[in-house]
Amino acid sequence: MASSYSYPELFLAGFIFTLPFLYEKSNVFRYYLKFLLYYTYVLITCTVLLPVVLLYPRDVTNLIVASRFCRYASHIVGVEWELRGLEHWDTDECCIVISNHQSSLDILGMFEMWPRMKRCTVVAKRPLMFAGAFGFGAWLSGLVFIDRLKTDRARKLMKKATDRVIREKTKLWVFPEGARYNKGSIQPFKKGAFYSAIDAQIPVMPVVFSQYYFLDSGTKTFEPGKVVITTLPPIPTKGLTRDDLEFLSEKARQQMIEVFNESSKYLVGEKKIAV
Template identity: 55%
Template sequence: MASTSYVEILVVSILLIIPFLYETSHIFRYYLKFFIYYSIVTINSVILIPFMLFRPFDVRNLLWASSFCHHISTILGLRWQLRGREHLEKDQACIIVANHQSAIDILGMFDIWPVMNKCTVVAKKELWYAWPFGLAAWLCGLIFIDRSRMKTDQARTSLTAATEAIKLKKIKLWVFPEGTRRNTGEIHHFKKGAFHMAISAQIPILPVVISSYYFLNSEQKRLDPGNIIITTLPPISTHGLTLDNVEDLMESTRNLMNETFIASTKEVKEHILKPLDITKP
């Protein structure tokens, strides 16, 4: 009886202290929110894996993942607004290039996956080992590549083969051309892979720009509620381009995305003290 009472007291104490820490410590909120995020993704991966086994490597499995996980944003206090929906929902094969700021990017993708419909992602090989998420991602048809310098040619060969498959099936391929995620308030230089693929397959580049995560600071351990604008720009044709045009295509795309990034970030920051009108087209 005594031990039971101690357990009950401990449980009650924890239940009382968590809200207190959540309200008073931004560091506690930061770690708790990411714990909730990763926990929900992990649990949903376990739930969905048996169903994914009935249609392995089908990119439509990501729609299941989206429906199970998109509510995480609401829990974390994040509101996503999509612009340029008409470009994203078009049934065509393309290479989506998007800026990469944080692990939170996947939450924005979950929010818009029903619009993209058939879409898969190029991911670093290390994610494959993060089970059960890695296994679920593999069953969803994600393309894992080894980006080490020693294996650049192998990665490019794998991506070229994947590009031919998505062209045939009219699948969108999401790529983060910056390679490494950086929440520094700017879009960093791109790697050539995505543009090399698009030109080789003669399919369009579809730029997707995610406004700055002003509410996230990994050094200060802050993850506050925030608004994010996702802007899909008109597709950029690669028809008639050759591999000699990769450099120019890459730079012109980055410049275009950077202009949108600056404008959307400025807009979203102006609404920090005023709710963002998510109905705005």
């Protein structure tokens, strides 16, 4: 009796049956699958929400709506977030928010915080603007896209964004390291965010993500894990000038390094206790 299944169907069935084995045994497979699921979920969610954010184009509160749905991607990839210092967001005062940048997973932590952050938008790399529905939705939600290679234009866009922050009493989130770095430290900061804060005489508010000990792009490791996100008290800039730029930058960075080390050590200790 001839088989009723075609070779493609048998191949597909065999592949599906091997998925649990690959997920359990292969770090590389698990690493890429989790990122695929994360990006796919966020992309589909952004696509579905486009009609909603189109009603209020360039309104930063669209990010609150998006976060309520996109945040579930954390459960899919197995990342838990512990939020500290959220009381510092309970103000209408505008400011420049700075944070360390370790992975594209950072946005998932921000999704957890947006309902409390309320009026807050982000400075992002220009290529993300062309990332399909995600990029279009982000633009509709007021994100500021900057090409860092075009310095003069980037400065003008930052000036324009800062003026809007003041006018609309919004917070502007910047990653001053300039690139992702998940090697157990916080890199020296680029100065753009601090120029903007000093020129506008608005505070700088540091936010610290603890180390992603469960994630390693080199070995393609992506295990379940927990991240502590700590919001620190705003650092005032009233009376500061550009001569104080290095002082402000280093003050913020040293505060963040101290919290980064403490919160990362806390998680390692918690992990050992759990084991």
